[in-house]
Amino acid sequence: MKYGPLELLVVGVLTYYLIKGIMFLGMWVGLGRMTEVGKERAAKQAEERRIKREKRDQRARDNANPKY
Numbered sequence: 001m002k003y004g005p006l007e008l009l010v011v012g013v014l015t016y017y018l019i020k021g022i023m024f025l026g027m028w029v030g031l032g033r034m035t036e037v038g039k040e041r042a043a044k045q046a047e048e049r050r051i052k053r054e055k056r057d058q059r060a061r062d063n064a065n066p067k068y
Helices: 005-064
Strands: none
Touching: none
């Protein structure tokens, strides 16, 4: 079966937009995952800073009250 230039153009355009849509969807999912990982990392770092601050404050309180 022979296809004319119009049919080939339509198939080409539809293929282009299909591939473009799949790529866009992949990037959307990837960006969502990256955002989620970033939030988890930020929460973990905040918790580590909180723990370090508590230890530092505890040492400061211990040093402020000398034990004779």
